[in-house]
Structures are given as structure tokens and as C-alpha cells.
Amino acid sequence: xxxVVQSPRYKIIEKKQPVAFWCNPISGHNTLxxxxxxxxxxxxxxxxxxxxxxVDDSQLPKDRFSAERLKGVxxxxxxxxxxxxxxxxxxxxxxxxxxxxxxRNTGELFFxxxxxxxxx
Amino acid sequence: TQLxxxxxxxxxxxxxxxxxxxxxxxxVFSSLQWYRQEPGEGPVLLVTVVTGxxxxxxxxxxxxxxxxxxxxxxxxxxxxxxxxxLYLCAGGLAQKLVFGQxxxxxxNP
Numbered sequence: 737x738x739x740v741v742q743s744p745r746y747k748i749i750e751k752k753q754p755v756a757f758w759c760n761p762i763s764g765h766n767t768l769x770x771x772x773x774x775x776x777x778x779x780x781x782x783x784x785x786x787x788x789x790x791v792d793d794s795q796l797p798k799d800r801f802s803a804e805r806l807k808g809v810x811x812x813x814x815x816x817x818x819x820x821x822x823x824x825x826x827x828x829x830x831x832x833x834x835x836x837x838x839x840r841n842t843g844e845l846f847f848x849x850x851x852x853x854x855x856x
Numbered sequence: 857t858q859l860x861x862x863x864x865x866x867x868x869x870x871x872x873x874x875x876x877x878x879x880x881x882x883x884v885f886s887s888l889q890w891y892r893q894e895p896g897e898g899p900v901l902l903v904t905v906v907t908g909x910x911x912x913x914x915x916x917x918x919x920x921x922x923x924x925x926x927x928x929x930x931x932x933x934x935x936x937x938x939x940x941x942l943y944l945c946a947g948g949l950a951q952k953l954v955f956g957q958x959x960x961x962x963x964n965p
Contacts, residue, residue, distance in 0.1 A: 740898070771955075778860075778944050778955030779899070792952065827898050844889075845953065847898025 740848035761830030860956035879945035
């Protein structure tokens with residue numbers, strides 16, 4: 737069974753340019769997450785989807801970041817315009833259990849390999 | 857301010873030694889997960905603990921959830937070079953999974 741697929745693996749852009757990342761979760765996983773991981777740090781949640789609904793986007797910088805999961809399967813995360821401080825690894829993850837399961841019998845998050853963004 | 861504090865942030869030891877990594881918070885978590893991440897890859901789940909005081913063993917790795925569900929530890933016995941990686945704890949809180957900043961572990965042959 738294929739894991740979480742992300743593309744591109746690497747992206748180098750100049751500041752003020754737009755960039756987009758794509759994620760295809762594990763088949764059947766209703767919950768999809770976008771995390772940002774700065775160098776030497778743990779992942780920080782940007783947005784969580786239950787099917788096509790964004791149920792937690794409180795940490796998403798909405799002035800320049802946007803995300804969509806139109807059909808409740810794959811997802812795109814966009815940054816426009818990019819800033820120097822956006823350089824990081826953008827990780828997508830999916831899980832079987834809905835978000836509510838984090839309160840009990842926590843579901844396992846399956847992560848993709850990430851998309852490393854460098855903004856010059 | 858980090859909700860979950862991991863210590864140490866960096867640890868480099870010789871093969872065969874034992875080590876313990878800590879994950880601390882002032883918040884109570886419904887569950888606690890430990891992940892390992894290797895360079896260029898996403899984190900991979902090692903274990904989930906959900907009950908205060910719970911201890912789980914995975915070969916040479918022992919995981920413990922604090923009685924008050926605010927902290928956790930990971931103990932590795934007889935570390936091997938293959939244990940090298942970034943170890944992340946993650947706490948379940950209000951339907952979110954919050955990660956610590958990680959412990960970068962290097963096991964030298």
C-alpha cells in the first residue's frame with residue numbers, strides 16, 4: 737500500500753514568488769494534516785482537514801497561506817507571496833481516526849517525506 | 857514558549873551505552889506519542905501511551921507516561937548506531953497533536 741505522497745520534494749524560489757505543495761494521503765484516511773517543520777524543531781500544525789472540511793486552521797497564516805482539499809482526498813498548500821522566513825520542510829500527514837480520536841485511542845499519523853522549501 | 861519541552865536537545869553517546877530522553881509539560885495530555893524521524897523523511901510512530909503510569913517496551917526501547925499524564929520518558933538500553941535520529945514526543949490536547957522540539961540522538965560506533 738502506498739504511503740503519503742508529497743511533491744515536490746524540494747523547491748527553491750525567490751522571495752515574493754508563489755509556491756504550491758501537493759499531498760495525496762493514504763487511501764481511506766479521512767483526516768489530513770499540514771505541518772511545518774523548521775530546522776532543528778518539531779513539526780507545527782498549520783491546518784487539519786476532516787474529509788473536505790478544514791476543522792482547525794488556527795495556526796495557518798491566512799494572509800499568505802491557503803489550503804484546499806476539494807474532494808476530500810488530495811490537498812494543496814499554497815504560499816503567496818513567499819517570505820524568507822517560510823523556508824522550512826512542509827509535512828503532510830494522514831490518519832484513519834477522525835480528530836476526535838486524539839482524546840482516546842490516539843490514531844497514528846502517517847507522514848509523507850516532506851517538501852523542503854528554500855526562499856532566497 | 858514550547859508546550860512540550862524535550863531534553864536533552866542533543867545527545868551523542870557511544871554504542872552500547874544507555875540513555876534516557878525526557879518530554880515535559882505543565883499541561884495534561886490525553887495521550888502521548890513518540891516518533892522517530894530520519895533525515896529527509898517524515899516522522900514514524902514508535903509508540904502511543906494513553907494511561908497515566910503506563911509503561912511500554914519495544915525491544916530495547918522503554919516508554920513511560922507520567923502518572924499525571926504531563927510527562928514522558930524514553931529509555932534506550934544498549935544503544936546501537938541504527939538508533940540514530942530525531943526523537944519527537946507528541947501530546948494529544950484538545951483534538952490536536954502537539955509536538956516537542958525533538959531530541960537529536962547520535963550513536964557512535
